[in-house]
Amino acid sequence: MNQKYFKRLFLFCFLITLSFISVAQTTLSTTDQSLRYSLYARLGLKIIPIKLSDSSYKLQFVVEKIEEDASLDTYQFRYLILNSYDQELETAKKIKFSPADLIFSTERHWVFEKTIEIVQDQETVIAFFEALDSRQQDAYTSHVDLKSPFVFDQPSFGYYYANEVPFDQNYLTEGQSLLFKSGKGPSLYSFFYPSPFPIPFPPMENRLVEVPKEVAVENRGDFLENIPKTLTDEGYYFFQNDSNAQTGLLLRTVHDAFPKVKDWEEMVDMVTYISTKKEHETLLLAQDKKKALDAYWYNLTRNEEVAKDLIRNYFKMVEFANILFTDFKEGWKTDRGMVYIVMGPPQEVNFYEDREVWSYAGIDNTSKIRFTFTRVKTILSPHFYTLNRSRAYQPIWFKNISQWRSGRMAF
Numbered sequence: 001m002n003q004k005y006f007k008r009l010f011l012f013c014f015l016i017t018l019s020f021i022s023v024a025q026t027t028l029s030t031t032d033q034s035l036r037y038s039l040y041a042r043l044g045l046k047i048i049p050i051k052l053s054d055s056s057y058k059l060q061f062v063v064e065k066i067e068e069d070a071s072l073d074t075y076q077f078r079y080l081i082l083n084s085y086d087q088e089l090e091t092a093k094k095i096k097f098s099p100a101d102l103i104f105s106t107e108r109h110w111v112f113e114k115t116i117e118i119v120q121d122q123e124t125v126i127a128f129f130e131a132l133d134s135r136q137q138d139a140y141t142s143h144v145d146l147k148s149p150f151v152f153d154q155p156s157f158g159y160y161y162a163n164e165v166p167f168d169q170n171y172l173t174e175g176q177s178l179l180f181k182s183g184k185g186p187s188l189y190s191f192f193y194p195s196p197f198p199i200p201f202p203p204m205e206n207r208l209v210e211v212p213k214e215v216a217v218e219n220r221g222d223f224l225e226n227i228p229k230t231l232t233d234e235g236y237y238f239f240q241n242d243s244n245a246q247t248g249l250l251l252r253t254v255h256d257a258f259p260k261v262k263d264w265e266e267m268v269d270m271v272t273y274i275s276t277k278k279e280h281e282t283l284l285l286a287q288d289k290k291k292a293l294d295a296y297w298y299n300l301t302r303n304e305e306v307a308k309d310l311i312r313n314y315f316k317m318v319e320f321a322n323i324l325f326t327d328f329k330e331g332w333k334t335d336r337g338m339v340y341i342v343m344g345p346p347q348e349v350n351f352y353e354d355r356e357v358w359s360y361a362g363i364d365n366t367s368k369i370r371f372t373f374t375r376v377k378t379i380l381s382p383h384f385y386t387l388n389r390s391r392a393y394q395p396i397w398f399k400n401i402s403q404w405r406s407g408r409m410a411f
Helices: 002-024 264-274 277-285 289-301 304-325 335-343 391-405
Strands: 043-053 056-065 075-082 102-105 109-117 125-133 139-147 157-160 171-173 177-182 187-193 218-224 235-240 249-254 348-352 355-361 368-378 381-387
Touching (some): 075 109
Antiparallel strands (some): 043 056, 075 125, 102 109, 187 218, 348 355
16 A cells, blocks of 8 residues: 555656656747847847758858947857757757857957758758847847748858848848859849738738739849849849749848838828827828828827827837838838837747747736737748737727827837
């Protein structure tokens, strides 16, 4: 009797211990990556992969210095190659970058570079990049799927600023140039898409935005690598070293004020998220957009100073949405950009192979509400997401809009 009891007790304790070990493990999916979307981030991280062969990749680890006078000694940079989003991020296996790995140190960037080998038939390979801030122990993170069910392939060419630092933005001002480098051949192909994209519906609207069945595309022909390529028109470009390949580089070209608002007409479009249908229609029909907008902001707050703060805060969120989420749409027009503007930076962010999940405090602050963005496989972008819409978002959405309209929203 006692022997059976102790066996059961031992088994119970063993299972409990296993569960604690499991809970304690940190994986890519359990890592909170909300710092990458913070308004107060000191760094921005990005991994740019270049495919050298079926089993070899050159990885460019680009660090944007957001804070002034950033010091390399303040941070510890490490990377790890994973085979799933549920693999443990073992500290002992994270590889520290050495001074020899630093290939660029400019006023705006640090760039590390590594060439890695992978198992050729491995289905999922993920590169993880981490920067630890020794002052507050903040961990800045980034990751990219080199291979996964959501990635067709990786480009075999790189793209660079004029100073040959890898280009780490999702957009380029029209009229500016990029430098392309490839070991595959002397030229690359470019395609231009001039079509504008519609503004998304709110999260509780289950209907889809109408999009044209056919999208205009202009073949801009081939061009030589290692010679700066000027992008002359506003829209988005797609570059390939083989026009039959299932991969390439998508780049949005924007007006010279971007990521800030350009003019009164664009400002009218952008206030749609916190406006009633009637208010927005009135603004769209107004002959004098500035005068109509002045009246709109004042009518919301009935106080000029509060209105000024509201305008400043709202368009700060638009600016950040453009920086963070621009793909073939301007960032503020994407689902993630819309939620970011209205709800503010998410309090928690978790990435899974097939989705990205943002968490916020709920209506009563004792619960959580989560916005789930489903990952969509597309040749244009390996990290394209659309919101899972639901009527359950309506209470918190209207609460935040009400706070915006009263000038009480602050992040």
